[in-house]
Amino acid sequence: MTASTEPPLQLERAGAIATLRFNRPGALNAIDVPMATALLAAVRAIASDDGVRCVVxxxxxKGFMAGGDLATLRADPVQGAKDLLTPLNEAVALLAQLNAPVVAQVHGVAAGAGLSLMLQADFVLAAEGTRFNLAYINLGTSCDVGASWALPRLVGLRRALEIAMLGDTYTAQDAERLGLVNRVVPAAELDAAVQQLAQRLASGPTQAYGHMRRLMRASFxxxxxxxxxxxxxxxxxCARSADLPEGIEAFHAKRPAVFQGR
Known part of the structure; x- marks a missing residue:
């Protein structure tokens, strides 16, 4: 079999929106060390770019991400886990510190590390038919990539333990009911729905978003x-930024605010 020449992760930029596309479709985007390393590099690039005002x-x-690449763990479970988690954990921690809101566009399957990464997003839109499974317990391991931090905050401790310890699969409707996703949309409408949300966020007060997302996470x-x-x-x-005066002027003028994100 010929190895793919495609990068394992693609960083795409459209205006103020940066899209991180997991790009191992033949493996349902199972995350291996090259993808984890590429993710960290991409998040670092985003963090250093004030022009990015939303991340997707x-x-x-066929899927968002099926979890960690088992071949990496099978070859050497201990070293493989360390090699995967070191860049992944740094990337997740850096994502949480961004001013730019993070939107997850989920379809097909979100399992294991894929579900854990999804949980770190501020907004999750999922296609009908998507399946969700935390999956770790089915392999005989605990969770990683921040799932134990995010999941109880989203669904409560008792429900989080059920999701994590039973290893059941949930439908998109289940995920919406539990609060794992914000909204479920028809698969054909997912791209448009995410772009509409991302454009709205990218035109918002980015510094205020950053303070808001960090305040919410720290409140627990x-x-x-x-x-x-x-x-x-x-x-x-925020009062020192250019956006608050613009918001006040727009309010008094009864017009939409034009935020600069700084």
Missing amino acids: LRGAG DHDLPTQLAAEGEAFVA
Whole structure:
């Protein structure tokens, strides 16, 4: 078999929207070390580019991502896990610190590390017919890529334990009901729905988005006085930006605000 010359991950840019496309369709985009390394490099590039105001995660071919590449783990389970998780964890941590909102466009299957990565997004739109399975327990391992952090926050501890420890498969409708995804749309409409959302986010107040997403994530670890102080600091930082004065002027002029994201 001839090895693919395609990169394992594609970073595409359309205006202020950066799309990260997992690109191992023959393996249902199972993430191997080259893809994990490429993901980290792409996220670093996005983090250094103030022009990016929305990030979209999606998969090529028939699915979003089927999980980690088992061949990597089969050859050497311990070293393979370390080689995969080191760049993956750094990429996830960096994604969480971006000002740009992150949207996951999910179809086909999101399993294992694919589901874990999906959970890190701020918004998830899924095609009808998508299947979801955290899957780790079926291989005899615990979860990774931030699933144990994100899942209880999204669905509650008891439901998170059920999803993680039973290893069941969920439909797109199940995922919407549980709060794993924001919206389920017909497969033929998924591209348009994601682009509409991404364009809306990319034209918003990007610095305010960044403060908002970090405040929400930190709130579970803070008491109320600490969170109030963090909110105050974030609000003052937004007040120093160009977007708050524009928002105020637009409100008084009864027109849509034109935010610059800075």
